[in-house]
Amino acid sequence: MIKVLFFATIRDYTNEKETTAEGASSVEGLLRLLCARYGPEFEAEVFDGGKISDRVIVLVNGKHIAHTGGPLTPVKDGDTIAVFPIIGGG
Amino acid sequence: MDKFGSIVRINLTTGSIKKESLCEKTMKEFIGGRGYATKVLYDELPKGTDPLSPENKLIFANGPLTGKGAPASGRYMVVTKSPLNNYIASSNSGGFWGAELARAGWFMIILEGKAQKPSYIWINDDKVEIRDASAFWGLDSHETTDKLLAAVGDDKAKVACIGPAGERLSKLASVMNDKNRAAGRSGVGAVMGSKNLKAIVVKGSSRPHVENQDEMKSVLATAMEKLKTNPVTSQGLPTYGTAVLVNIINQIGGYPYKNWQGAHMPEADSQSGETLARDFLTKRYSCYACPIGCGRVTKVGDREGEGPEYESIFSFGVCCGVEPLEPIIEANYLCNEYGLDTISAGVTIAAAMELYEKGYIKKEELEGGPELKFGNAEAVTYWTKKMGLVEGFGKKLAMGSYALCEMYGHPEFSMTAKKLEMPAYDGRAVQGIGLNYATSNRGGCHVRGYTTSPEVLGLPQKLDPAEYQSKPTWVKIFQDLTAAIDSSGMCLFTSFALGADDYAAFLKAATGFEYDGAEALKAGERIWNIERLFNLREGMDTAEDTLPARLLNEPIPEGPAKGMVSHLPEMLPEYYKLRGWDSKGIPTTGKLEELGLQ
Numbered sequence: 163m164i165k166v167l168f169f170a171t172i173r174d175y176t177n178e179k180e181t182t183a184e185g186a187s188s189v190e191g192l193l194r195l196l197c198a199r200y201g202p203e204f205e206a207e208v209f210d211g212g213k214i215s216d217r218v219i220v221l222v223n224g225k226h227i228a229h230t231g232g233p234l235t236p237v238k239d240g241d242t243i244a245v246f247p248i249i250g251g252g
Numbered sequence: 253m254d255k256f257g258s259i260v261r262i263n264l265t266t267g268s269i270k271k272e273s274l275c276e277k278t279m280k281e282f283i284g285g286r287g288y289a290t291k292v293l294y295d296e297l298p299k300g301t302d303p304l305s306p307e308n309k310l311i312f313a314n315g316p317l318t319g320k321g322a323p324a325s326g327r328y329m330v331v332t333k334s335p336l337n338n339y340i341a342s343s344n345s346g347g348f349w350g351a352e353l354a355r356a357g358w359f360m361i362i363l364e365g366k367a368q369k370p371s372y373i374w375i376n377d378d379k380v381e382i383r384d385a386s387a388f389w390g391l392d393s394h395e396t397t398d399k400l401l402a403a404v405g406d407d408k409a410k411v412a413c414i415g416p417a418g419e420r421l422s423k424l425a426s427v428m429n430d431k432n433r434a435a436g437r438s439g440v441g442a443v444m445g446s447k448n449l450k451a452i453v454v455k456g457s458s459r460p461h462v463e464n465q466d467e468m469k470s471v472l473a474t475a476m477e478k479l480k481t482n483p484v485t486s487q488g489l490p491t492y493g494t495a496v497l498v499n500i501i502n503q504i505g506g507y508p509y510k511n512w513q514g515a516h517m518p519e520a521d522s523q524s525g526e527t528l529a530r531d532f533l534t535k536r537y538s539c540y541a542c543p544i545g546c547g548r549v550t551k552v553g554d555r556e557g558e559g560p561e562y563e564s565i566f567s568f569g570v571c572c573g574v575e576p577l578e579p580i581i582e583a584n585y586l587c588n589e590y591g592l593d594t595i596s597a598g599v600t601i602a603a604a605m606e607l608y609e610k611g612y613i614k615k616e617e618l619e620g621g622p623e624l625k626f627g628n629a630e631a632v633t634y635w636t637k638k639m640g641l642v643e644g645f646g647k648k649l650a651m652g653s654y655a656l657c658e659m660y661g662h663p664e665f666s667m668t669a670k671k672l673e674m675p676a677y678d679g680r681a682v683q684g685i686g687l688n689y690a691t692s693n694r695g696g697c698h699v700r701g702y703t704t705s706p707e708v709l710g711l712p713q714k715l716d717p718a719e720y721q722s723k724p725t726w727v728k729i730f731q732d733l734t735a736a737i738d739s740s741g742m743c744l745f746t747s748f749a750l751g752a753d754d755y756a757a758f759l760k761a762a763t764g765f766e767y768d769g770a771e772a773l774k775a776g777e778r779i780w781n782i783e784r785l786f787n788l789r790e791g792m793d794t795a796e797d798t799l800p801a802r803l804l805n806e807p808i809p810e811g812p813a814k815g816m817v818s819h820l821p822e823m824l825p826e827y828y829k830l831r832g833w834d835s836k837g838i839p840t841t842g843k844l845e846e847l848g849l850q
């Protein structure tokens with residue numbers, strides 16, 4: 163089971179804070195699977211054309227996918243994926 | 253009055269009030285606010301001055317953009333020698349007070365001496381008076397504000413004041429303006445208290461001068477477009493405030509738990525910006541001319557107030573092992589009322605909790621107050637109050653984390669850099685921010701060089717927080733740019749959408765001085781170096797460019813950043829080199845000549 167956490171405005175599209183998923187082997191595959199579950203608004207936020215959108219921050223076990231292999235970052239049972247919109251503060 | 257506003261020098265011992273012209277050359281080179289005020293302090297304050305003596309100077313300074321309609325341009329600075337660490341104190345605040353000072357025609361207030369009795373200053377356009385504040389001494393910042401507005405007979409005037417913490421010289425005391433906005437850090441409120449100065453009340457009626465109005469309009473239009481389309485300034489901050497950071501910093505494993513004994517809190521979502529917005533937020537608050545509006549007006553039970561910011565949720569929450577938001581909000585309200593810095597207050601309580609749990613602080617010392625145990629929410633609110641009133645065991649807490657831990661023989665439990673309590677990002681999980689804390693001129697501070705932005709939030713570029721080789725370059729650029737922004741009078745949060753060229757364009761339109769992005773950065777570097785020179789003259793040993801041993805030697809015990817320590821020793825030499833300092837961290841003659849500081 164892969165655990166997926168949603169934060170901030172992403173929750174507006176999922177109507178839940180977290181879920182579980184299985185059957186995906188990469189981050190991109192996992193997000194595609196979730197698009198089928200949450201519908202076009204979620205998809206429009208998470209994907210831009212064919213690519214994971216710049217409007218989201220995706221972490222795999224606390225590491226930004228930009229530093230772990232991008233969309234092809236492998237995911238497996240027991241992993242935690244966190245999806246945030248672009249945010250800031252101080 | 254001078255076109256960019258004048259300087260008023262007030263000697264509280266003699267009662268003399270003198271108007272001075274500002275120097276346009278200094279303004280060009282040091283911009284204003286933080287930079288100009290530090291230059292004045294550096295030139296005028298004799299080495300070794302006791303920060304709480306009448307000889308210390310307390311400077312309130314606007315930037316050349318304060319109150320002139322640029323976005324989020326209500327900022328002013330309080331600059332003095334810090335009683336917490338004897339180094340430069342330079343605290344920034346928003347709200348409306350600074351803009352009102354600009355409308356009254358003043359750029360800067362230099363306070364000297366010590367009043368014989370509690371006093372306040374009333375600035376009504378060009379009339380400046382020192383008045384008796386005996387009737388307001390002892391009141392909290394909210395009561396003080398209401399009563400002073402009644403006393404001056406103008407409810408549109410703006411008040412900057414201290415609460416009981418500043419009066420009683422707590423080294424964690426802030427200056428509060430517009431009730432809930434704080435020039436919080438480094439004990440600037442104690443310096444104000446040491447001068448017997450309760451408040452500065454300001455009312456202005458003129459329109460601050462802008463050198464080139466047409467240019468200002470066009471720069472403003474470009475900047476507003478960027479702020480409106482940037483997801484952080486148009487959505488994230490307005491919707492959730494700074495507290496939106498709780499979850500992401502926790503998720504990367506850099507959320508300092510129980511006085512940095514951990515860096516991850518499983519229940520963090522219950523104290524997040526999302527929860528705050530859902531359960532406690534009543535409306536947003538915007539400072540002067542701010543299109544972002546990150547301030548939170550909240551309600552808990554029958555209490556209403558402002559905050560908490562992310563930093564305060566961290567300090568009273570995760571850092572003290574406390575999960576629910578209610579006591580965190582209450583502690584935050586108390587800090588606003590008593591005039592205490594929320595970061596320093598919470599982190600000091602966390603240090604006291606570690607000392608207590610390890611048996612160094614004894615139960616009897618607490619005089620029946622709640623036990624200082626991690627997770628004890630009642631202790632957080634109770635001891636914040638005692639700290640604000642500087643009463644009982646609260647007297648020891650009011651000295652700050654470093655002095656407290658040192659008194660108990662365990663300075664290693666003090667999570668400070670240069671004795672200033674560190675904010676809410678673990679320098680082991682986020683390498684650049686650790687370097688920034690270690691080298692910040694005022695000590696452990698995130699907003700001197702907020703590299704969390706690229707390291708965690710991916711703005712303006714995605715940097716790996718664990719990587720450390722590239723960080724010295726980023727830290728230097730962020731520190732220099734921030735010094736320029738702080739000196740301009742605009743809010744640092746605009747920098748999520750704007751860059752050096754935008755600030756330079758605003759400065760050029762407002763002053764007519766030829767600025768471009770590179771020159772604004774150069775001015776920032778000049779400011780950084782003069783702050784460094786101030787500290788070195790006060791006897792700072794460059795070995796103090798460090799972090800608590802816990803961050804250097806104790807790997808993060810659990811969570812996503814498990815096993816990480818700070819690579820400060822590897823980053824520091826490169827940072828010194830990039831700064832043009834020698835291998836010991838002393839600015840070289842060549843660098844000082846280049847910056848015109850020789």
Ligand code: SF4
Pocket residue numbers: 324325326346347537538539540542543544545546547743744745746
């Ligand atoms: S962004 Fe927030 S802190 Fe900055 S000026 Fe606007 S409301 Fe004030």
